[in-house]
Amino acid sequence: MDTILSTLVIFWALTIISYILIQRGLGVLGEVIRGLTMFMLEKALGPGADLVEGRKGSGAKVWIIQGMVWLFASATLTFIGLWLAHDPHALHSLEAWGYNALSSELFYASKFAALFGAVGMFIIGSGLHILPSLLEVDLASEKNAVLTSFVWTISVIILIIGSQSHEIFGLDIILIGTAVNLLVAVAVTANQLLTKANSNATLATPGWLIIFGLIGSPIAIISIIISGGYNEGIGHWLLYHLLGATFFFSSIAGISLYSASFGSGNALWSRTVAGVVIVGTLFTINPIGDVDPKMAVDMLGLSAADITITHQDNVIGSFLMALAAIPIIALSSNILITLRGTDAFVENPDLAGIPEINFGAWMLLPLGIGSLFVQTDYLSGTNELTGISNIIQLMTIWLIFIPLTLGAALQVLPSASGRYPLSQNRARLAFWMLSGGAVLGLILTLISDVTDLALSDALVEDPSSLSHTMRKAGSVIFYGTVLGAIFHSTNMISGLYRGDTVKSQVRLSETTFAPTSYPLTATTSIRKILATGAVLDTEIVPTFESNETGKPTLLHNEEE
């Protein structure tokens, strides 16, 4: 049997077994393991657990806020990588400090910062709020959730250092970063599974997507070890895509489906289509990502191997990747229609987070299909499109992953912290800067890459000045993303202290995550509010930015 199919059969079998165990419990062992896990999550931390209060929602809040800071860091690293692609000696002065900045290394660092810093922290943070909400219980351990967030941040810092210098004092830095990262991932998974075990409520589909996102990555690693594909190039490629499909795609699908319904006030468009996303995510090969599985190979300390693709691997790989278009289309359509409800207009379009989710859902299909072309080209050995793999991966990060996770985080944070962002206007401005900068900047870079690829194929030796100019313009425009990240960060942090308070609790059902309050961000009609499912008792909460003129602060009361 070939590597792809044998590994996938093990992956599918382990996933189904895990699902059955989660649904039915562990019988008499369940109570023992539950007690032991709770002990490991809190008491085993010793004095560390006393450092935090463990208030409700604090876990989600601290993960999301740290994710915002990583968003800024990843945008800056990507910008510098784009700049160095057209001006390789721009940072030559840093060589005096022994640092030789290379575009490829900066991109590598930016991917760690974006995927594990920003996207990863948004996914986990949002999940820590969404899953307990859907299960109608409190998170098993808020203290553990808060403490592990800082360890995760440390692991991302180690990974970024490792991306610049693989070995320091003979130690494999990326492997150390991965070990710390996995430790936290295990703690978060245990925390979430314990939360699930504490509830008797039926878990809605987005919740299952979040759970499969968490348990899918370790299952993928175990599967590749059992199948023996860990020392083959094709095994590395498959592992990379399984990790992308589970932790990233499945989790993102879960949190964005929940947030689309929660933010718009509309019922989830289709439970069946959401179910298609789950099945499609687990039983196909997601094409999104780079063609080179370097990141997975480095993180797991494997030795890189040349990819040798058998005919059977090629056929099965290409077929299962083509099938991945189904969950991608299902997710995109479910989010887009849920956001719109009964008409063609997005409900509550100016509420922070809604534009991001709408934008990310639009980008899913074109970039999913684009990634499919690049991957099948690579798998078939044609390698005509390998030159644009990096930019396509950057586009999927900045135009799908970050908008969808950031949008979900912006939706979840008010419920977790009890306050809205300081200004909805600033959040909207930040959205335009972030998404506009990413779209225009990366499309110009893509055009430049395609031009260079065409010239290279035509054996033209002189570089194109037009391509160089496009690359320059692309990097400068991408700076809007850095600014957008700064605006979002300051807006969200200030909102934690001075934002409008969230006054009502949410009412949940299996398919509708509608709040009993309707945050009004722009002028709208009563018909449109009623169309969202609001009833006569729904509270309309204006969340406009105040336009009142400022006044001097009174230091004391003057007697007249």
Place this chain on the structure above:
Amino acid sequence: MSNDGSGKIGQFLQGEKEPSSSWVILVIGIASALIFLVIYNILYPGQDLPVLSSLLPMFEGVFDSGIWFFILGAMIGAFAILGTILTEATIE
């Protein structure tokens, strides 16, 4: 002129739909940047834009690329985030 008179003129001149200060500053910024680029191109045709080291000779050989303007902007952003965290947490 009496104080009452000047007060009425002030009210008359006050626009009812003033744009927010952030938009005014944003538009002024964009207009200034465009004007600078046009004038620079007229005065120094074909020449690259100045970098930090050409404005401040003490940074010769260090900040000699345009990227440093952007990195300084990002550093200001980083301090803005840090400052927001510290000041919001300690504000009365």
